[in-house]
Every structure is written in structure tokens, then in C-alpha cells.
Amino acid sequence: MTDPRALDPVLPEQERAAFRFNDAALSHDARYDAFVEHVQGGGKVESTDWMPDEYRQSVLRFVEMHANSELMGVLPERDWILRAPTLRRKLALTAKIQDEVGHAQLLYRVAEDLGKPREAMIEDLLAGKTKFHNVFHYPTRTWADVGVIAWLVDAAAIVAQQALRDSSYAPYARTMRKICWEESVHIMHGRDVVVTLATGTPGQRAMLQEALTRWWPPLMQMHGPRSPREKDRDLFWRIKAKTSEELRQEFLSIYVPRVWELGLTLPDPRLGLDPATGEWRYTEPDWDELRTVVTGHGPASQERLGFRRLNWAEQAWVRDGVLGSPPLAA
Amino acid sequence: MTPALEPYEVFRQEKEGDPMRHGGSVMAPDPALALDYARELFGRRQESVRLWIVRRADIAVLEDPDLLQPPLDRSFKKPGGYVMRDKLAAARERAATEQAGE
């Protein structure tokens, strides 16, 4: 007997598919056009939907780099878990780094569903074939780095991540909601560390100012150089919603006043709000440095990748011998 | 012999992009009929754009309060765990004093 579910649907093809791009009977071009219209009109895409190859590759590249950044972002702060100076700071720092690992897990899962296995993504990262954010290519030097990273690096990241809650790729957008919620606690932990140092001994204040001065240039580079809206394919597909300059302006407008009110200085004499335009002026960041750093030539790039490679190799026996083995006959 | 009915949990998506949320459950003899019944119970008013069904027997459950609501302090994981008002006020005051002194 014929399975009745295999019978032809009654509704004409254009009206039948909830989204026309899912209709396998249409030509590729027609599906492509329908897909573009859908995402540009604010529509959402699920992992099970049909999508053009370019969209799949773009989302994968975007999410994979985000996941890589969470994973590599663990290392600078991890050096301070043991050295955290009180039990509460240690708990907060461990919990924060735990969240970053959790974010890497959530994001690699999103990326895996787009067709690239997690193992392949980690191996590409370790081989230097894929990238991670510039700020995680720098070393940490003092306890103040812990505060500056948790407060300002996470703040710069959250500005970008909040905008991604509207991404056209729905599994990514939903993941961003959870991530943003957790990041908001990290920012409070970081600001708490910073404010404590700012009200502390002269030595603590000097340590804080030194860290802030050192981290400011990478922070200004973090969102990337200005690029014309119409040329940005990630904006075209609505994978992201804001340009790098929009994100940087948002970051500056919220956080520069909060830094200044603590009596701290930022190493940019031009930095200030232009009353005429309502925009923040700043000295042009060193984009050559950004390019050098993210291609694996930052001050700590190779040390961090080397550390990860070593761990990956040392733990191969757990992955292969225990996790990859068939289920136990209890 | 009639096949045994068994419960299927139904998850529904109200509009595209939303998370799948638990809607309820249906009794059915197999997954095909469970989908039909899910449609009837959770889709007949056009209130869903997507439905998932999962055999209840395939769901592993964790609801142990010792594991999910452990009793000791976890305030360092929550926004309410960071009260900075007094410290911030002290820092602002100090910054203002230093500026006035310059």
C-alpha cells in the first residue's frame, strides 16, 4: 500500500511550503531569491531549513570564530584562577571561565549542526587555519588584567552579542540570549574587581591604570575597522545587524564615562564625544597591528595555541579510549 | 491485538525563530499518529508553525533538588551578588577630589 504521507500535497507549490526556499521543486535561483527576500525581511532560518551555500558558509565561519574566541578567551584568565586573592574572587573567576567554556560548547553545537564536526573545528583552530578575537592574543601581567578583561573586554563583546540576538540564524540568536544573560554577570564581577582596585592602595591603583593603558589599544581594535555597510556580506544575510563602527560607538558611549568617573585615564588624547555629531572621536586604531595579531602573530598567539595543542594531544586518550568507545554494558 | 498506546511529549514553536516550548502530551500507538494528534491538540487553531514529538520513554529526567538547587551560596554567579554602590561612590568622590586638587 502507498504511504498516504507520500501523496502529493494539494496546495500549489508556491503556497505549500511555509517558506518557498524550502520547496525542492523550485529552481535553485528561485529558492535563492526567496531566501534572500526572507532573511532581508527579518525572517528566521532554522538548522533544518534549506539555505544557500554562501549563507551556510558565512554563518558557520561567523559562529566558528565566535566559538574559537570563547575557547581561546579562557586561557588569559585561566592563569589567574589559582592566584585569585580571596575565596570569593576565586569562585567568581572560576565560574566566569566556566561560563566561557559553556559558551564555547553552545556555539560549537550551533556550528556543528551546520555541518562541521567539533573535532574538525578544534583541529583547524590549532592548525591556525581559523581565527579568534584579537584580545585573546595578548598576555596577562597582573591581577588588574582580570578586572579589565572581565569588565571591558566582556563589555565590548556584549555590545556585539546583544546585536546578534536578532540574527537571521535562529539557533544562533537563541544561543545569544543565554550568553548575554551570563555575560552581564561577568561584567559586574569585572567592574567589582576594578572598582575595588580603584579605591585601594596606591599600588593597586597604579596596577589598574597600567593594565587599562595596556588593554586600551586592543579594545579599540576589537570590533574591527570601519567597512561600508553595502559591502558587508554578514550584514547582507542579516547574520549580524550592526557595523563595527556602530558597535565601537556604542561601547565608547557607555563605558568611557564609567572609566573616567573612577579617575582613570585612557591613553588617547583625542578621545571625546563630539557635540556636533554626537559621535565619539578617537585616534585611528592601529589596523596593521590587528591584522598581524589575528593572523597568529600576536604577542601570546603561538604560546596559547601551543598550550592548546599540547592539551589536545595529551588528552587524546580520553577522547579516543573513553568518550569514543561504545556504550558500557553496565 | 491492539498496539499499546504510549505518551508522547509535544513541543511547539509559536512563530519562526522562537524556541521550541513544551506544549503538553498525547497518547498514540506510534510516532506517525502521535504527530497527527499533536497537530490536532496543538495546531488546529493555527497556533503553531512547527511541532516536535518525543516518546516520553525516551526522555531522561533530572529533577533532584540536591543536584539542581544545591543549598550553599552561589551569589557570585548572579547579578544580585555584586553590590558596588558604596565602593562606586567612594571611587567617584576620590576621583573628584583628585581632580579638584590638580
Next chain:
Amino acid sequence: MTAAELLPATRAAVELLLLAMADDELVIGWSDSEWTGIAPLLEEDVAMSSLAQDELGHARALYELLAGLVDDDRDADAIAYDRPPEGHFHARLLDHPTGDWAATIARRYLYETADAVRLEALARSAWRPLAELVAKIRREERYHLLHVSTWLQRLASAEGEPRRRLLAALEDLGPDAASVLAPLPNELALEMAGVVDAPSATLDGRWRAAIGPTLERLRLPMPGPLVEALSARSDHSDAFRSLWSEVTSVRSSDPAATW
């Protein structure tokens, strides 16, 4: 029984008991937190971080109880951090370096099972503040036992390298496993006052009875009897000393500062 009602001899013994328990939790928490960010699987990484945080949380709660008893203006942080390494009172089992994943699982299994017996013996403690805290800690330790038992079974049942590494770890740690339940100085006072329900020799027997069936089923060796009982919680290793200097480095850089 409140703190004020403890006889001086009992109070001194309770202080040592709290210090031993808190230091055990602190040091295993330090050690496990070294996995944060580099565990063999992202999911497992998150789990191991939670375990480390739980242990540190227990240490903090126990130090707070101790601080109330000692009452010399030191808080939990001061007790945890501001002692020389030789002033630490954790069991020798926890003196070993973190090691590989098999060593971590072996140490966690030996420690958690012994700790569970110790906590059970305190569950009906006549000293109420301790009984109340132990009730909370035991709720959290249930997950620890579930997690570590699953891993012990996985490693033991995977033939080849995982089992070989686990056996090597058990051989290395085994001689020190019984140090967790080693007799405490003046523990008689604890028993007489009803703070603990049995002497440590009884607890050691309970612990062996509890782990025996699992070890037998998985064909793993039972740890030997305690050796060098007097130094079970002293004479710390170089591995611990280097861990300690790392842990205290920021705090000791400016002892007058608030962090």
C-alpha cells in the same frame, strides 16, 4: 550544643576537625580548578569547574564556622590564605600534583568516598552548627559521588590506555588514600562529646565496606592500610608548596590591601 557550650578540650578538637575538613576541600578545589578551560571535553570542563567551585564553597563555609569558633578577627580568607604551607592540615592524599585525567578521577573517587563517610559520621553531631552545615554539604556531595563513580567505571571498563592509566594512578595514590580518615589528635574528645559518632578506625572500616563492592566489580585494588599516621596531615609535598606559592602570590603582594 552551641560554641559557648563546648568544653575547652572539645573546642580545640572541633577546631582541628574543621581545619582538616576545610583544608581538604580547599586543596582538592584548587587542584580540580586547574582543569577549568582544558578538560578533555567541553561538557566535562563545565562539570569539573562546578565540582571545584562546590569544594571551595564548602571550604569557605567550614572556615567561616571555624572563624566563629576561633574568634581572633581572622575571616575565612585570612584562615585560608594567610598561613605558611606547613600550617596547612589537609590529608596527604591531596598532596599529589593534579596529574592526568585518570589521576584526577582516582583522587576524586578515593577522597569523595572517604569524605562521604566522614560527613555521615557528623550528620547527627551534637554540635548543631556543624550538623546543619554538614546537611547542606552532603546534599551537594551527592552529585560529586554520581559524577566520579560514572567516570571511574568508564575508565576501568575501557580496556587499554584508560584502564592502564587508572591503575597507575591508583597505585600512586593508594598508599595515601586512608590519610583522609586518619585519626585526628584528641579525637577522643570529639567522640565523647558526640560531635562525631565513631572513632576514625571505625570510619576507615565503613569506608572500605562502602567502596569494596565497586572496586571488586571493576577489578580495582583496595587501598592499603594507613602508613605513617602521624604525618597524615603534615610534611607536605613540594607539589603542594609550589601550588601554595602560586595561590598566595597576589594576596601576599600587598598584605594590607583589600582585594
